[in-house]
Amino acid sequence: MKKLLTMLGILTVVFMVCLSDKVYADEATTVGGNIELSSGEDVSLITDNSYYTSIEMGGGTTITVTANSPIKGAYIVWGSPVNEWTLGLGEGGIKCGTNGFLHEYISFQDATKSFTMTMDSGNTITDITLYTDGELPSNVQVWKPECDKADIMLLSSHADDEILFFGGILPYYAGELDLEVQVVYFSQYWTGETIREHEKLDGLWHSGVKNYPYTADFDDIYADNLEEAKQIFGYEKTLDFVVEMIRKFKPQVAVAQDENGEYGHGTHMLTAAAMKEAVQISMDSSKYPNSADKYGVWDVPKTYLHLYGENQVILDCRTPLDSFGGKTTLEVAQESYKLHVSQQWCWYYVDDEYEYSCAKFGLYRSAVGVDTGNDLMKNLIDYKTQFKDEQERLERESIAAHEAELESESIAIAESIAVAEDIIETQKNNDRKQTVVFVIVIIVVIVVSLAGIYLIMLNRAANNRKKKRRNKKWK
Numbered sequence: 001m002k003k004l005l006t007m008l009g010i011l012t013v014v015f016m017v018c019l020s021d022k023v024y025a026d027e028a029t030t031v032g033g034n035i036e037l038s039s040g041e042d043v044s045l046i047t048d049n050s051y052y053t054s055i056e057m058g059g060g061t062t063i064t065v066t067a068n069s070p071i072k073g074a075y076i077v078w079g080s081p082v083n084e085w086t087l088g089l090g091e092g093g094i095k096c097g098t099n100g101f102l103h104e105y106i107s108f109q110d111a112t113k114s115f116t117m118t119m120d121s122g123n124t125i126t127d128i129t130l131y132t133d134g135e136l137p138s139n140v141q142v143w144k145p146e147c148d149k150a151d152i153m154l155l156s157s158h159a160d161d162e163i164l165f166f167g168g169i170l171p172y173y174a175g176e177l178d179l180e181v182q183v184v185y186f187s188q189y190w191t192g193e194t195i196r197e198h199e200k201l202d203g204l205w206h207s208g209v210k211n212y213p214y215t216a217d218f219d220d221i222y223a224d225n226l227e228e229a230k231q232i233f234g235y236e237k238t239l240d241f242v243v244e245m246i247r248k249f250k251p252q253v254a255v256a257q258d259e260n261g262e263y264g265h266g267t268h269m270l271t272a273a274a275m276k277e278a279v280q281i282s283m284d285s286s287k288y289p290n291s292a293d294k295y296g297v298w299d300v301p302k303t304y305l306h307l308y309g310e311n312q313v314i315l316d317c318r319t320p321l322d323s324f325g326g327k328t329t330l331e332v333a334q335e336s337y338k339l340h341v342s343q344q345w346c347w348y349y350v351d352d353e354y355e356y357s358c359a360k361f362g363l364y365r366s367a368v369g370v371d372t373g374n375d376l377m378k379n380l381i382d383y384k385t386q387f388k389d390e391q392e393r394l395e396r397e398s399i400a401a402h403e404a405e406l407e408s409e410s411i412a413i414a415e416s417i418a419v420a421e422d423i424i425e426t427q428k429n430n431d432r433k434q435t436v437v438f439v440i441v442i443i444v445v446i447v448v449s450l451a452g453i454y455l456i457m458l459n460r461a462a463n464n465r466k467k468k469r470r471n472k473k474w475k
Helices: 002-026 170-176 195-206 226-233 235-249 266-281 289-295 329-338 383-474
Strands: 033-037 055-057 062-078 085-088 093-096 103-119 123-131 152-156 181-188 214-219 253-256 302-306 312-314 360-366
Touching: 093 103, 103 195, 152 170, 152 235, 170 181, 170 329, 181 195, 181 235, 181 266, 195 329, 214 235, 226 235, 226 266, 235 266, 235 289, 253 266, 266 302, 266 360
Parallel strands: 152 181, 152 253, 181 214, 253 302
Antiparallel strands: 033 062, 055 123, 062 103, 062 123, 085 093, 085 103, 302 360, 312 360
């Protein structure tokens, strides 16, 4: 018994070691190596994991990377809007940077220990990190392109508004439900605090958003009220932009900020006012025809405004979410806001129980009826489900058509068999008639033959009698 227990213990230890090795093997890890620039610049600025350091590279500059062990991908953080570049792996090159992702993970089909990056035109690079095969760390952002069609489109005036005021939406609808959620930013920061371009990606990714955000080209300029914001940014230009975004992403739900600007921010008021008007005219091709020609028109089924007083919904931010390991929507939103490091000096914070609650929205406009619960997607079917239902419908129709075709073929075969059976039966009847006629003919022939034979025999007998009488006479 003691030996058996000892053996079981050893087997348990071996199993745990094997299990831990497997878990470890499934996790991607960083790999060191050598990075060289054809310009000869010091590469320490792009290997320090800092958004604040970078290297500007002119067209034709090549980065040569040699890893210490085989890698399956590289995580590139760019320091400015990305221009196309060429990835060199063995022979030939692959065009990259076409998606414009500021944080870009490049996955290699086969493990490699070396590759090159050649800038087709100028680029600024902030950081390069190499990874082995396996599951990537959660902070490595592998972005999907912008939504073709968005279940929910958020119009965020600034980077961090999407968390502060819409934080009750993102972790649940994008992370937990995996819906198509498109964030649209009104303000860009390439002419201001560029760090915020990185922070907004970090916050979005942490909150569960996987589709890359769209950013307009409006500068971040503070406005004290709506009229001032209209003068700074131009109301017509703003309205044109919002209509275009609606037509481009065709959202089932559009969400904008408080029409009173939350704490009175004029730019928030401007984007809210533009959204309120845009959803009334986005289906009219005569209004802003350029975007109508490019994307078609769209009538948004449901439009919400933050803190709007009518038809209010209060989102549940306190229920644990499976996709975030049991954290609540509120907890994830609070963590996401912390990634906006440069904004932590502000007094704002994320919560669902204060005057700027991230959970409180009002239904401004609906084409699908009023809400009956605290769900932005009430009375709507998300695009993935619609696609799945459509595929299933097409499959059912295909199966039904195939079954109808088989049934038609079966009927045709059955009819052919029936015709064949009729022909066979007719032939059998004809054969039976022919057989009767043949038998009758045979009988007639036999009778005639017998009669003939009988007549011949009678004739012979008569002749024999005559012959006997003649013989007697001669005697």
